[in-house]
Amino acid sequence: MAEQIPGTDTPATVNVPDKPALEGLEETLSARWRTEGTYKFNADTTREQVYSIDTPPPTASGSLHVGHMFSYTQTDVLARYQRMTGKNVFYPMGWDDNGLPTERRVQNFYGVRCDPKVAYDPGYRPPAAPAKNQRDWDVVSRRNFIELCEQLAVEDEKVFEHLFSTLGLSVDWDMTYRTIDDTSRAVSQRAFLANLASGDAYMAEAPTLWDVTFRTAVAQAELEDREMPGAYYRYPFFAEDGTKVFIETTRPELLPACAGLVANPDDERYKPLFGKKVTSPLFGVEVQVHPHPLAKPDKGSGIAMVCTFGDLTDVTWWRELQLPTRAIIGRDGRLLGETPEWIDTAEGAAAYAEVAGKTAFSAKEAVAKMLAEAGLLDGEPKKITHPVNFFEKGDKPLEVVTSRQWYIRNGGRDEERRARLIRRGQEIDFHPAFMRSRYENWISGLNGDWLVSRQRFFGVPVPVWYPLDASGEPDYDNPLLPSDGQLPVDPAADAPAGYDESQRGVPGGFIGDADVLDTWATSSLTPQIVGRWSRDEDFYAKVFPFDLRPQGHDIIRTWLFSTAVRADALHGTAPWKHAAISGWILDPDRKKMSKSKGNVVVPTDVLNEFGADAVRYWAASAKLGADTAYEIAQMKIGRRLAIKLLNASKFVLNLGATEANVLAGDASVVTNGLDKSLLARLEQVVGEATRAFEAYDYARALSIAESFFWSFTDDYVELVKDRAYGARGEAEQASVLAALATTLDSVLRLFAPFLPFATEEVWGWWRSGSVHRAAWPTAENLAGAVEGADTEVLPTVGLALGGIRKAKSEAKVKQRTEVLTGVVTAPEAQLARLREGLGDLLAAGNARDLVLVAGEGELAVAEVELAPAEEPAPQA
């Protein structure tokens, strides 16, 4: 628990180094925090005391990126603030090593390829170096492959943990988890089975987006549009009376899969054809012409060929017009080797033989060639660029194939559920608020349920078996489910209850579902995984719903949404109270950083060069949601601030300020008007910084603290030096030491969330314990000192000091040059303030005398007479 009353620590001796420095603080202090358990979560707590953070675990098999430091720092700043307000902060970290990025990294790192048909080799050792050619890569079993994934992931995680630790994240490293570990797999499978039991998950055979490279189904959330070159091929179908009906398509290779033609119902050109039969060229297949509103009259010839399936619009037409299924593209992306049954003419079969077994690309060329040779191609293909669906990690266009897959209901086919999920979103405070529209937009645009089965290896297996009937056919309608105690289960290796392994794959026996779950199906459960759902309900109730979900805006549609879907289905609530959405890192030219652009910067370099506090300053000066340039200059400013904090603290403490001078109730010692003014401003700063933090506007809290701190060092400290040395007596000295110590105490606390290393270092010079377990400052201890204080005294005296400095600056003399006399003109109210700090002003300006004259307008310093410059000492 943070202690709430300043000044009650065990008294500590003051021990200020001669040469304070930032170098090395990261290593020593992060090690100390780890040993002392500074950021440990205390499970003996109530929900009200807890501030829980559901951090999306990074993929450690990906590369380190400055973006990691950016967004995770922003979260850490919020966590540290909450901890200082007395909250018991639950801030674990995890690693998302479940899924395709890890698979790919393992393949390339070791030079291996997974084939589930290969038997497990317990003594397998990967090659020392990967073979250059992929054909020479080792082929390993699924289990060996998974073992390699786990080994490599652990190594990658160490690198991330070291980075985050160096950066000063106040994570409780004892609670680290992995989305592929036994617990996560069990939770993922348990949640899936719960969804299945409640009807929130189901299996269906349906057209599915399919990546032919990875040979896996792909969900809507993993899609991206890419502008690709293509061409419209124009060729005719033949009506019964022999007239030609021209269609234009970018995919002539799908002509043998044609299941109908569609035109817009209002299109006068095609109205007479609706309901009529036409025959396809080359293949001689008879299909019907249908009206449908999705057909665009201005696209191509206005009448489209529907194939099963060229794209998602085809799927809509196929479903709504109840067209026959004529699939010819296989899961390998090639056309079927055998002539389909619906092509029943000799000419058609001959034409099909020309394309059988070809890739879509080659088949397109072959069909175009046949059409041209038959004189059916009307004109040259018209080159265009058009958006094509890709798997975000893939490099070939997606095909649509029909397959049996598992789905989780996400509202894509259910208006009532969509509305409910939008309401869940409204239970979450988005920061910034406008990010909620991304969430709502995405839900409104859903066109199907969430496809969660993936035909991959390294992932959480779908925890289901199917009984085989007497002829060896699986009974998909009556899956065999594991008991809760069996989880996590691997249906490929474990037998279902009531069977034994010898019955696998034999008639009357069983088979395991071969698929794994989409990685999002597991990573959407981070609140359940880390919050110990289904394992420790008491614990879960203390952290769920989580207080905060920090993440980037690019994954609102995926991570944020899917997590909301699961929490809604499992718990009937939103998973979090607040969502803090970070912006992106752009390179200095305002371009998004990405590996392909080659503009990615390695984070460790800047950490070494400027220090963690400097990098954190850069990250914390950016507001939530704001895309931010990667700016070395901003880090230099942060570094300057951190060094200034060390130096100013050293000075204040060397003036004699100690813990005993920090105000703790009785403020009668503060008698000087300038000191009262400083503390009154401090009170404002504390209030404003607190309000900013409560609104999740840490960047504003930082800038408020920062500008106060600079005026403290530049003006206040300069003004009071003389008095602090004791030149004006003990009472004046006691007043200034109280102001200095109290301000330093508060400033360290105000900066602690942003500059954890520099503040902790200074804290250790004169206080016991950690500043990070100290209380966030309040105005309580200032109350006595600021009563009736005038906040304007300090800036007014500062203005006059500036006038004197300017006179010296313009005379090009040293600032310590003596002022013989000068005149300050200002309205009477300002002069009254000046008199409060006149002694300090004279001392700081090294002035013998200043005449205060009442007058209109702004405060002005004039008629400054300077002592003659000393003769430079003659050169020896």
Add this chain to the structure above:
RNA sequence: GGUUCUUUAGCUCAGUUGGUUAGAGCGCUCGCUUCACACGCGAGAGGUCAGCAGUUCGAGUCUGCUAAGAACCA
């Protein structure tokens, strides 16, 4: 095409419920080795708040339109 965001000093950004003369840092210019800090200190120059129209006693701020840029979704 739809949704959302952005546009303020040379650069990067603040600017709260509309309220004196629009702020900061960097950069630039000039000066100062002042006993915390040269990784420093002091001073200075620099803006038609993208444009147009409106609401208002009053607009960087509110409304509408236009322009440019960005992201997300189709």
